[in-house]
Amino acid sequence: MTDRPNYITLAGYAALRAEYEQLFGTERPQLVEVVSWAAGNGDRSENGDYLYGKKRLREIDRRLGSLSKRMKAARVVDPAQASDRTRVWFGACVTLIDDDEQERVLTLVGDDETDTGNGRIGWSAPIARALRGAAVGDLRRVTLPVGEREYQVTAIAYPD
Structure with a gap:
């Protein structure tokens, strides 16, 4: 461990x-x-x-x-208590657009809560690591098994 x-x-x-x-x-x-x-x-x-x-x-x-x-x-961690809601941190629900103009909504959760089929990705996943600290409008490049992809953050939301 x-x-x-x-x-x-x-x-x-x-x-x-x-x-x-x-x-x-x-x-x-x-x-x-x-x-x-x-x-x-x-x-x-x-x-x-x-x-x-x-x-x-x-x-x-x-x-x-x-x-x-x-x-x-x-x-x-209670994502509803996030102090900086303008950036992507643990518990954020992030809307992304990739190189092919495909929209994707991801929620950054704990590694024990991962459910990629429902858009819940683990905090230590490559795309989650790349998104940490991003603000709306930021571009982030991620190396995935299928190759390198670039994503633009279009929205960030936290639970109430």
Whole structure:
């Protein structure tokens, strides 16, 4: 894990917390019960409930450890409290126009909240890094896997 803070919105942190609580408080205890029951059935080498249950427990424990680390490193930021709303910072909803005059609307969120299909890009993504500090009218060049692109910032909005 890096020393960089894990910026995240209130909603993103709540989603991490909800997943942690669901795994730890509901799914894991139920699975422990099933594995315990399956272990009491005798031969464990061909016992599907036991083998699958143990495998799933390891997956859950790994995910719980990962979630715990992410929540511990989290720095919750409320984009509605942004002091400089004229520039692109964490939580900004940015409207861009690219070289081909295609408009794109992106929201800069925490890396744990990324959903590129819905225009939510992680704070450490290449395009998000290029947009940091930009104002309306600024041109930003971004190197993407498909090549270099230039974007113009046409609007910046923050939640209320």
